[in-house]
Amino acid sequence: MTTYSGPATLILADGARxxxxxSLGTNQRGDLNGWSGTFRPNEVxxxxxxxxxxxxxxxxxxxxGAVAVTSIxxxxxxxxxxxxxxxxxxPF
Incomplete structure (x- = not known):
């Protein structure tokens, strides 16, 4: 498993940063490949x-990397x- 934990910038659909x-990690379970994790914005x-x-x-x-939000x-x-x-x- 490859991981990344640290600063990041979420770019919204309208280009706002x-x-x-x-905190991200790769998913490698059986035939499932990909990556996922969490993002904590400094301001909401x-x-x-x-x-x-x-x-x-x-x-x-x-x-x-392109991402989708699954929950907040x-x-x-x-x-x-x-x-x-x-x-x-x-992307890491």
Whole structure:
């Protein structure tokens, strides 16, 4: 399993950029290949809460992967944790 944990930028469908922290890993179970993980944005907005598809995740080395949000859950009053599933090549 390959993993990445650190800073990342979520690029919303409209091009808005949201800075935060990502924790990602590859999925290799049987015939299932791919990657998934979580993203915790530094700031939460309505656009972030409504994000679902057409998103990209950019890592510090400028590698970008397409992602979709599978769930968003509150962590604290002002923070959320977004569960992501990767689409396409692994960016880490």
């Amino acid at each position: 949201v800075v935060g922290m990502a 907005s309505r656009d972030v809460r409504n994000a679902s598809d057409g998103l990209q995740l950019e890592l510090p080395d400028e590698e970008i 859950r509150p962590v604290l009053a002002t923070q959320v944790l977004m569960s992501l599933v990767g689409r396409g090549p692994v």
